[in-house]
Amino acid sequence: MSASTAPNLIAAVSEARQWDRLMELAKLGAITGTDGSPGVNRACLTPLDREARRLVISWAEGLGLAVSVDEIGNLFLRHEGTDPAAAPVLTGSHMDTQPNGGRFDGIWGVIAALEAVQAIREAGVQTVRPIEVVAWTNEEGGRFAPGCMGSMAYAHYKPATAWDAVADHEGVTFRQALDEHRKAEADLSHRPLGGKPFAYLEAHIEQGPRLEAEGKDIGVVTGIQGSRWFIVEVRGETAHAGTSPVSTRRDAVQDMVRAINALNALMTDPTDVLRFTVGQIEVMPNTSNTVADVARFTIDFRHPDKELLIANGDAIEPTIRSAVKSCDVTVTERFHALPVEFDPLVTDAVQAAADAQGLASLALPSGAFHDAQFMVPLCPTGMIFVPCRKGVSHNPAEYSTPGQLAAGARVLAAALVDLANR
Amino acid sequence: MSASTAPNLIAAVSEARQWDRLMELAKLGAITGTDGSPGVNRACLTPLDREARRLVISWAEGLGLAVSVDEIGNLFLRHEGTDPAAAPVLTGSHMDTQPNGGRFDGIWGVIAALEAVQAIREAGVQTVRPIEVVAWTNEEGGRFAPGCMGSMAYAHYKPATAWDAVADHEGVTFRQALDEHRKAEADLSHRPLGGKPFAYLEAHIEQGPRLEAEGKDIGVVTGIQGSRWFIVEVRGETAHAGTSPVSTRRDAVQDMVRAINALNALMTDPTDVLRFTVGQIEVMPNTSNTVADVARFTIDFRHPDKELLIANGDAIEPTIRSAVKSCDVTVTERFHALPVEFDPLVTDAVQAAADAQGLASLALPSGAFHDAQFMVPLCPTGMIFVPCRKGVSHNPAEYSTPGQLAAGARVLAAALVDLANR
Numbered sequence: 038m039s040a041s042t043a044p045n046l047i048a049a050v051s052e053a054r055q056w057d058r059l060m061e062l063a064k065l066g067a068i069t070g071t072d073g074s075p076g077v078n079r080a081c082l083t084p085l086d087r088e089a090r091r092l093v094i095s096w097a098e099g100l101g102l103a104v105s106v107d108e109i110g111n112l113f114l115r116h117e118g119t120d121p122a123a124a125p126v127l128t129g130s131h132m133d134t135q136p137n138g139g140r141f142d143g144i145w146g147v148i149a150a151l152e153a154v155q156a157i158r159e160a161g162v163q164t165v166r167p168i169e170v171v172a173w174t175n176e177e178g179g180r181f182a183p184g185c186m187g188s189m190a191y192a193h194y195k196p197a198t199a200w201d202a203v204a205d206h207e208g209v210t211f212r213q214a215l216d217e218h219r220k221a222e223a224d225l226s227h228r229p230l231g232g233k234p235f236a237y238l239e240a241h242i243e244q245g246p247r248l249e250a251e252g253k254d255i256g257v258v259t260g261i262q263g264s265r266w267f268i269v270e271v272r273g274e275t276a277h278a279g280t281s282p283v284s285t286r287r288d289a290v291q292d293m294v295r296a297i298n299a300l301n302a303l304m305t306d307p308t309d310v311l312r313f314t315v316g317q318i319e320v321m322p323n324t325s326n327t328v329a330d331v332a333r334f335t336i337d338f339r340h341p342d343k344e345l346l347i348a349n350g351d352a353i354e355p356t357i358r359s360a361v362k363s364c365d366v367t368v369t370e371r372f373h374a375l376p377v378e379f380d381p382l383v384t385d386a387v388q389a390a391a392d393a394q395g396l397a398s399l400a401l402p403s404g405a406f407h408d409a410q411f412m413v414p415l416c417p418t419g420m421i422f423v424p425c426r427k428g429v430s431h432n433p434a435e436y437s438t439p440g441q442l443a444a445g446a447r448v449l450a451a452a453l454v455d456l457a458n459r
Numbered sequence: 460m461s462a463s464t465a466p467n468l469i470a471a472v473s474e475a476r477q478w479d480r481l482m483e484l485a486k487l488g489a490i491t492g493t494d495g496s497p498g499v500n501r502a503c504l505t506p507l508d509r510e511a512r513r514l515v516i517s518w519a520e521g522l523g524l525a526v527s528v529d530e531i532g533n534l535f536l537r538h539e540g541t542d543p544a545a546a547p548v549l550t551g552s553h554m555d556t557q558p559n560g561g562r563f564d565g566i567w568g569v570i571a572a573l574e575a576v577q578a579i580r581e582a583g584v585q586t587v588r589p590i591e592v593v594a595w596t597n598e599e600g601g602r603f604a605p606g607c608m609g610s611m612a613y614a615h616y617k618p619a620t621a622w623d624a625v626a627d628h629e630g631v632t633f634r635q636a637l638d639e640h641r642k643a644e645a646d647l648s649h650r651p652l653g654g655k656p657f658a659y660l661e662a663h664i665e666q667g668p669r670l671e672a673e674g675k676d677i678g679v680v681t682g683i684q685g686s687r688w689f690i691v692e693v694r695g696e697t698a699h700a701g702t703s704p705v706s707t708r709r710d711a712v713q714d715m716v717r718a719i720n721a722l723n724a725l726m727t728d729p730t731d732v733l734r735f736t737v738g739q740i741e742v743m744p745n746t747s748n749t750v751a752d753v754a755r756f757t758i759d760f761r762h763p764d765k766e767l768l769i770a771n772g773d774a775i776e777p778t779i780r781s782a783v784k785s786c787d788v789t790v791t792e793r794f795h796a797l798p799v800e801f802d803p804l805v806t807d808a809v810q811a812a813a814d815a816q817g818l819a820s821l822a823l824p825s826g827a828f829h830d831a832q833f834m835v836p837l838c839p840t841g842m843i844f845v846p847c848r849k850g851v852s853h854n855p856a857e858y859s860t861p862g863q864l865a866a867g868a869r870v871l872a873a874a875l876v877d878l879a880n881r
Contacts, residue, residue, distance in 0.1 A: 290738065298716065330854075403701075405699055
């Protein structure tokens with residue numbers, strides 16, 4: 038009988054404990070959605086974020102895990118293996134949320150990993166390799182764009198100083214926020230940035246409708262679609278709304294609308310696979326009776342097909358330039374990630390664990406972006422999805438049942454033991 | 460020889476003094492435009508606004524004028540007539556600016572009125588009626604919308620408490636800002652709100668290109684085009700930018716773009732007389748990788764023709780409702796002012812003064828909105844325009860020469876004496 042089907046391990050995963058921890062964390066930054074749903078707004082590197090981290094650390098210390106942080110604030114909770122020198126299995130996700138976020142996106146992957154490790158220890162299951170639970174810094178990119186800074190720095194995809202000058206809405210830079218954060222966590226053990234894990238496995242709610250619609254318990258994630266993010270700045274000239282003739286204006290808002298119209302045409306996809314979003318707009322001086330001289334907007338473009346991602350992404354700037362009438366335009370690509378495929382070493386372990394536990398599973402790609410994206414070049418990587426109601430996420434209405442989350446944690450525990458004994 | 464052509468009065472208007480005062484005031488809130496021009500950002504009811512008012516008050520007190528304020532913060536500087544009981548001639552404008560404003564819009568009307576009164580006193584010209592210089596509170600509406608609150612309250616068009624709940628970008632309400640302002644000016648003499656002037660005459664830069672283009676010194680303003688202002692709120696649902704299919708989204712930004720496209724079609728005007736502006740946009744949660752659930756935008760619509768103003772303004776809400784695809788919409792009209800015509804009593808006085816001084820004048824309507832709009836139902840009203848470079852306003856590049864402004868102040872002085880002796 039393999040470790041992954043050990044009944045004492047599966048029984049040791051506590052649905053109630055995992056749920057209670059999630060609900061306790063959901064109090065930190067609690068908000069109420071427009072439909073009355075209880076959501077969370079907990080941006081990275083804030084006092085709220087640190088409060089949540091301290092809570093998780095207290096649980097980890099109660100279990101006897103070794104706590105450490107690296108220079109970009111990634112938090113690690115280490116369960117020792119029988120061979121402490123062996124490359125560890127890494128598992129986790131992120132603790133920050135969208136401004137209008139839910140109670141499960143990210144944080145469940147951290148709490149599920151903690152639950153799995155707790156079950157492994159309480160069940161007396163031995164693993165050769167250490168298992169490290171990680172909470173990555175700034176996955177969401179809601180306060181400081183782009184997201185996934187913590188995993189990007191860990192994977193040496195970018196240096197940890199790459200985003201020093203990125204500022205939030207209040208003008209605080211990422212560097213300032215990170216320095217303050219590290220000062221507040223100076224009592225925690227420090228570890229060098231990066232590492233060479235044996236494997237990485239991340240648990241996450243699906244954030245899409247497929248598992249629920251198809252009645253599945255577990256998503257065996259095959260890969261992540263590619264993403265390209267842009268910031269567009271349209272620069273015209275302020276003018277008096279009452280006197281300046283419309284024909285002579287250099288109106289940044291109107292040229293932004295022209296650009297979005299042209300992009301909508303470029304991004305039309307009858308198959309509904311392509312994702313194109315303008316989610317953020319800033320206008321200056323932003324007063325009702327002055328023609329705007331500046332309009333900035335973001336583009337979030339994703340597709341699972343590499344060729345289409347490259348072709349349509351490269352067409353964004355010329356499309357905008359053709360569309361605007363009288364303003365100057367700057368188009369900056371601030372993030373470019375090609376589609377990735379996960380490793381059979383990990384996806385097979387997840388599939389085997391789901392099968393052994395009699396859970397209905399579905400192999401599917403991830404529509405959302407995840408820290409796992411950046412682990413792919415570093416080590417065999419995979420993800421576990423659980424269903425979420427109507428596929429809603431980045432919204433307080435985001436919801437998965439305690440039972441769905443417990444099933445995910447059980448599969449995670451078994452797959453981790455499997456991987457950690459290879 | 461009438462008072463309006465008294466050579467000692469005209470000679471007593473000082474081009475240098477008026478210019479120096481404007482330049483001194485332009486230091487309070489000085490900003491630099493994108494082209495390097497020196498502009499001003501001085502919002503109403505701020506410490507900067509109060510500093511500017513104290514400077515003007517110090518000049519008025521130096522002249523011996525009686526200073527008072529009313530409950531909405533309108534500031535009055537009174538030159539006494541030989542009959543103190545006679546209805547006064549009221550003249551002035553506003554001291555607040557747009558966030559990216561110039562050095563002349565509004566403030567010149569106050570300083571020109573002060574210069575005219577100073578010239579009248581220094582020339583020893585007697586007037587039967589008192590002349591009151593007024594600086595209206597919040598004409599621009601840049602911090603608290605709509606503008607012209609001070610003149611609307613004075614004219615009893617709305618009660619002074621009508622805008623108590625209006626909040627600025629930082630969430631400070633107009634009531635909070637006004638209470639703080641009045642506390643800071645508690646040492647000033649208080650006067651009841653409102654009054655019944657004999658006439659109102661406001662001097663202002665044209666904020667349009669006509670006087671300069673036609674080589675005229677003075678605009679004899681015939682009236683003000685009508686304005687209708689709206690706030691539109693589009694409400695959809697947040698969703699994950701990577702996972703939610705575009706076809707199922709309730710994307711507030713995309714429905715806002717659809718609404719603006721439809722409004723652009725409605726507001727198309729080959730004669731280029733109609734003014735349609737979307738100057739302010741707020742998006743929530745305003746993060747690049749979340750589909751927005753709220754988009755708010757403003758509409759500033761103006762036209763000199765009453766029938767067209769009513770017809771197109773009334774079509775705004777149904778046009779938006781037909782255009783949006785999946786979001787809910789609220790359209791709120793927050794300001795509605797029909798076109799007004801000025802009174803020959805005042806326009807003739809301006810015309811006579813310009814003619815007597817050998818200045819080239821042009822009768823023209825105002826494209827911009829002014830406090831004078833609200834004086835029309837109260838008393839005979841008029842305005843004097845002077846040219847401004849390329850018609851640029853609401854921008855640091857706004858400029859009129861010292862000589863153009865002095866010519867305007869001379870016409871104002873003569874017309875005020877004319878009206879104050881009727």
